[in-house]
Amino acid sequence: MKKYPIPENEVKRLEALKKYSVMDTLSEKEYDAITQLASFICKTPIALVSLIDEDRQWFKSRFGIDATETPREISFCQYTIMGDEVFEVPNATEDLLFSDNPLVTGNPDIRFYAGAPLRTKEGLNMGSLCVIDTEPKNLSDEQKNALKLLADQVVTLLDSRMKHSDFLESQKELQNFIELSKDLVCIANVNGLFYKVNPAFTKVLGYSKEELEGTAFVDFVHPDDLADTSKEVEKLVTGELTVSFVNRFRCKNGDYIALSWNTSPDPITGNLYCIARNVTEEKAAEQNLIDRANLLNESQNIAKIGSWKYTIKSHDLIWSEGHYQIFEMDNLPADQLFQAFKNRIHPDDLEKMDKSTENAIKIGESFKIKYRIVLNDGSIKHILEIGQPFKNEKGEVIELKGIIQDITEITVAEQELIRKSKEIRDIRSALDESAIVSISDKNGLLTYVNENFCTVSKYEEAELIGKNQRDITGYFVKVGAKAILNTIVNGDIWKGEIRNLAKDGSCYWERMTIVPFKDDQNRPYQYISISTDITDQKIAEENLTNVLKNLEKKNKELDEFAYVVSHDLKAPLRAINNLAEWIVEDMPTMPQDVSSNFDLLRGRVLRMENLINGVLEYSRIGRVEIEHETIDLKSMLHQVIDSIVPKTGFEVIIGDEFPIIESEKILLEQVFSNLISNAVKYNDKLIGKIECHYESLPGYHQFTVTDNGPGIAEEYHQKVFKIFQTIVARDVKESTGVGLSIVKKIIEEKGGIIYIESVENEGCSFIFTFPK
The missing domain is CATH 1.10.287 (Helix Hairpins)
Structure with missing residues (x-):
């Protein structure tokens, strides 16, 4: 067996893999969803999330295969981690690297492999997201790109998992802190019984752990403090996240000590998490607070969490070290920090933050919000903040306290995953909405049909898979099936229209494109058909x-x-x-x-x-097709005028702007002849005047024929275009009443318009357009 390749950064790569603490862990649905999606997009029966350590490849997620790992020396993925792009093996039996590989010669009979490296932000390849088929094939550019995007999502999940592991580690440290804390820490269940207490609890009160756990909390409260204590705890029922109060608690020796309590409910179980401080030992408590603050800063740095306190009267704001690190700011005096904090908030989120703070101060309402901050370089961070108001003995809110968490990576990953998931859904939906899709093997047997195929053919999917479409749709063989077959078998794309027969005997038409998928030998091994239903068009x-x-x-x-x-x-x-x-x-x-x-x-x-x-x-008009020809409009008008207008008694003006155009000459001659003839026939002046002008409009020629005759009253502007209609009695002026109706019909048949501008006794202008 050939020795497997080793990346140059192998040592760093293995160190990074160990930090993820993911090897040999249980399956997780987030990773399984990605392998299923990769299998669907790439149309392969097998998909794996493979992580490679010193001597094996282990599968964090597997789809379509039972094996959980294989030796590294026979793995395909060992070659994927050597590069940055998708590593593809179209036909393993013909590949010198893999032809004698036991995964090829034996189960699972690999023929096709494609893997995208799982590359960290540091450029280290942990493994691959790969797809496998028992038949040779090639991925399209879109499928390769999708595989790389999904591989990026696997890395995002691994990063999130590592951060979660760090958070769990910080919780363990916090638990150790609680166990060592001199503060009294306990958990009370929904029935008001002590569920768990820390050692400090037993030490201060003198009871054993067994004497306290399972005992009612109120049994130890001084009778005079019961009412106030109950009132404070009841606030948690109304939605407050934390209540703070002081009461007297009975020790085993019968003495009472004053304890300052901070209590918060678990939103799921309803249990109360309580911390009490013996205020009679203030100095010891102060030192304990310093110790806790140091440990808390360490925990906050690990978990990207910060804490803060805001004093309302002085507007002083205090941040933990973790808070400063998240906001990427240097330490500032308390009286300057508040304005610097507001300047950091994204302008679109400032109103939301101000409203939450205002409600906390005015009505004592706790808040939990997400907002963005803008750093000096213009980059954005996403922040989750939880705030809690604290009151004095008068019930006035005097300060706010809370925590923040940097959720940028989680938010960006969620947004990207949502966007990519939507993009994939949209692509698939668009294809299903707009096309009829099928895939056939090299023998013409259907291996895949989409829903549109079943709808138009009226067959169920089970009735189509494994069948030859030509045997199902009876008309296919009658429309040049041999020519189509010769085209696609030779590896060429065929496009055309096909008449097919549905299951119920009805016919339907498709405009079809058949694309051959070819192997390394340039021989088609399957065909994809994409078509649209054109039955209604036909x-x-x-x-x-x-x-x-x-x-x-x-x-x-x-x-x-x-x-x-x-x-x-x-x-x-x-x-x-x-x-x-x-x-x-x-x-x-x-x-x-x-x-x-x-x-x-x-x-x-x-x-x-x-x-x-x-x-x-x-x-x-409109029933005879007339060829376009080149027309010198000015010359044409001179010819029309010479044949119609008397040599004496009339003055004719033809504008210089008339161009040479391509149009139906006979129609324009007919229009101008009728309009100029009317201008001559009805003129009532000693010297008649006729003017012809042209203007170019977008998509149209505009012509104007103006005379100085008697004009046309406005009420006749539409009537004169109706057939057999005349204004002057036929006994006065001989007229058929057809000329202007012919003009209007010619112009409107060609897509133009004609209208009149005239005042009675002041001449008349006929304005019409003709398409270019």
Whole structure:
């Protein structure tokens, strides 16, 4: 067997591992949750939290395997701790390092391995978070990144565990302190009986431990002090965290001594934790307090805890050494420390702190809050603080005392774990919401389907796993299955639309992408299919095709009908017109009134023919596709004006701003012809004036045609665009009432708008837009 590699920092690495005190400990659900999550993300049956000491790799957490450890010399993880990135073995049987490894040739038949190092803040690799499969594979970049993030969470848990161990050690030291304390320390249960007492208790009172434990607390209180003592203890029921009082306590010899008590309840058990001081021996108690303070400072430094006292009248604030260390401040005089403390608090948390302090002072309310402090370098620490008010004999709060704890690492770790957990849930949720996902092995047998796959196919997961999708969905083989198979077997991605058959016989459509996963030999060993359900889209497309076919048929029928109607209506009109002309020609000396009537007759016939032409033209708008062409707008306008505007009696102005554009020339000619024709037809001035201007708008061309004619009253601004509507009587001005309706329909069909700006007798402006 090959000799295993040794990191350069092996000695420091092993020393750090021992400090964690984690080897051979029981399983913990926090670590098990991470291995399960790693197995799920990487799609492997096995996941491990592996820690490597001198001669073995031991599994703090294991998922999918029964073994608790293996020799270091055959471990895969020994190679993971040699680097900083994910160490991956896609196919162990083809890897020179592992092909003869007993974990490969025998149980658990490892084929694939990937491990992320468990790297401490000092850069020491304790082991790895690894995933294992009995089939060759490769992790995606996203899976590798997730494995590294989860490995970081394992290190965070190990760090938190070590801190917790340190805290337990400090508790042991505190217990030793209590046992050695000259203060009287006891625990009273919910029934008011002494549960435990320290040696000082028995020494001061003269009773043995057996005589005290199990005896009622009140049996030793002086009868005159019973009422006040009960009143103070009852405050704990109302929510106060600590009560302080003095009473007289009976010793075994019958004497009473004065004891100063501090009592706090356990929020879970209800037990009372009590400390009493014999105030008759004040000097001894003061020395004992100094000893306790020194030991407390040591404990606080270990547990990142500090204590404080605030005197209300003088605003003096006193901190323990641990408090100063947490806040990273030098010792300050008591009268300056309070303002320095407030300056340290994050501005967003200052109001919360002030309110807690105010309530403690005004109504004697204890508090427990979390807040942030801002250090000189701008970094943030998270602090947990518990405060308790203390009163004088008048019931006035005279000082506040409390403790703080630096919970930055715990808070940051919790926030990061919450964020990463949410990110993973969101990614999975998004995939399940938006896609139909399946995985098939190299033989085309389904190994995984998500919920959307089951929903659209109407099969249960158990009915799909291990089956060939082509055998289940009957239409698959009919849509180029051979071409699809050739593509993906060659290792190429296939994209396209597939029509499948659901369990109930109904059909559904998918827009599908099939991605081959390839081994080291570039041969596909499994395929992942990601698709979306486009059944509704396909149905809509089919319906749209049918509608368009019907519309095309109707348009053709309409055109044929229009041709017939046009021909049949115009034929008699032409006959009437011809007959009238013949009569006039044959009777040159007919009376003037008869001649006028014939002129009127021919005018009505011409109006009718124009009306028919206008209606047909109106009906064709929007039904005929017109190609875009390059249009010199200024040149086009000159051509329109030359064909419509008389040479005399009119002044025409065309702005210089008209550009060359790409659009439907025939439509614009028709619009300008109608508008300029109306400006000529209805002008009532000796010299008519017509102006044409252009302005470029975002996404649109804007045109303005202005005349100096009689104008249009505001109540007719909308009416003139309706078909067959005219303002001037047709006997006065010959008109079909179709021209402006054609203009409006052309413009609106193309996505533009047209409107009028006019005051009666002051001319008129037609303003319209045309899309670019």
